[in-house]
Amino acid sequence: MSSIHASTALKRFRVLDLSRVRAGPTCVRTLADFGADVIRIEPPPGIDPNEAMFAADRWSGDFQNLNRNKRSLTLNLKKPEGREVFLRLVATADVVVENWRPDVKTRLGIDYESLKSINPRIILASISGFGQTGPYAKRPGFDQIVQGMGGLMSVTGLPGQGPVRAGLAVADSSTGLYAALGILTALLEREQSGEGQWVHASLLHSQIAMMDFQAARYLNDGDIPVQAGNDHPTSSPMGLFDAADGKFNLGASGEGNWQRFCKAIGQDEWLNDPDFGDEKLRVRNRPRLTAMIQKIFSTQPVAHWVALLNEAGVPAGPVYTVPQMFEDPQINHLGVARTVPAWQGGERSFITQPVTLSRTPADIARTAPGWGEHTDEVLLEAGYDTAAIARLHETGAV
CATH class of the missing domain: 3.40.50.10540 (Crotonobetainyl-coa:carnitine coa-transferase; domain 1)
Known part of the structure; x- marks a missing residue:
């Protein structure tokens, strides 16, 4: 048997x-x-x-x-x-x-x-x-x-x-x-x-x-979800960005993460910019904010930004291929x-x-x-x- x-x-x-x-x-x-x-x-x-x-x-x-x-x-x-x-x-x-x-x-x-x-x-x-x-x-x-x-x-x-x-x-x-x-x-x-x-x-x-929040947005708020590419549809800055040697994901949504993010990259003055005063404003003014962020991120490699942001408590991570995914130490640990x-x-x-x-x-x-x-x-x-x-x-x- x-x-x-x-x-x-x-x-x-x-x-x-x-x-x-x-x-x-x-x-x-x-x-x-x-x-x-x-x-x-x-x-x-x-x-x-x-x-x-x-x-x-x-x-x-x-x-x-x-x-x-x-x-x-x-x-x-x-x-x-x-x-x-x-x-x-x-x-x-x-x-x-x-x-x-x-x-x-x-x-x-x-x-x-x-x-x-x-x-x-x-x-x-x-x-x-x-x-x-x-x-x-x-x-x-x-x-x-x-x-x-x-x-x-x-x-x-x-x-x-x-x-x-x-x-x-x-x-x-x-x-x-x-x-x-x-x-x-x-x-x-x-x-x-x-x-x-x-x-x-x-x-x-x-x-x-x-579909979760996307469907709930329509049912309760009348918002019709559309393609947003690599940007989060309701949060900013949250999406895919270019570093000097490749792409990585940033998740600086919410006021706490936004404040930590600005301080971590040395841009405290952004906290006083009226265009970025809350999440909705940052989504509305995403093109301007993304361009400003991208200019900074292009100066250093992915590893630098991922380490810096995570140390500051701001979610960030590389974009792996499947082989790279299985080489990650945390994935192996799990x-x-x-x-x-x-x-x-x-x-x-x-x-x-x-x-x-x-x-x-x-x-x-x-x-x-x-x-x-x-x-x-x-x-x-x-x-x-x-x-x-x-x-x-x-x-x-x-």
Whole structure:
């Protein structure tokens, strides 16, 4: 048996992972890193026409990072024998996670009501592009589609540039995290009620939630957010500046930081300039202020200004490439990257969980599984004998 738990925090929970691509696996990875027994359930090779997109290249860094700490069971849910295996697993599981289109689980007979009839304590987490109901419920959804519909592309990029996608999968990743939060909340509530429930998360709602202050500005103040480039839309001086040898970010927002900033760069007289008397004035007069700051910053290298400003208590930092990022001493100190041996031989490197628990921290116990690597193992745990397992293989159910 290889039920290795990455942590003891969620060790008592079993999660059946039907998800694929990014949002769902991100959600389940969070649970796996904190010790849940996660069984990744995927079709046998050759069943799904899209398998090359989400299952075939199991050695890639992306697949490995999304699916570490999981076991793999192949199961053809379109076959009665495969569905029977799944429902037997549901009877003793705590959580099922899926990110199909809303109607698929109903067609397969594994919707929430069906699962609840087998295990009233089960929590079904359904992740979708646009929600489980409504006019767009059956639409397919990808991260970039939702970045556009959720407003992010309208505020990303330089002024007048036109819509720009963010350089990472904001909608996918945030949806996965919101779904994990929903699952953990449902597990906590179950301790009181004894009942499971259906957790919904959608890329569209999550993307809009990530718009946060930008969306709140419009809803409450009528301000329509637009592209502000590298300048903060409501704070100044806060943005990207040029030093003598490169660019760095400055965050001198708020009166305290503004005063410390002026004193640190030897410009106390700016504190008495009527154009800069408060945050709103500094935003309104940003072009003049930026030109004055830029003239000073161009005289010294990035390292000089970052050190000087941080010493004065003013937020500032360099702009790294990804390789430079992983060379930073604080990033190394935080243990952001972790390398572990791989079952295929060699090793793989991962991004660790960004939240630390003092007694039961998340960990990475193993790399992502081979396709169906734990099929027989999981079936034995579910009570199937070797002859029954052989028949399931023969029928193509696993």
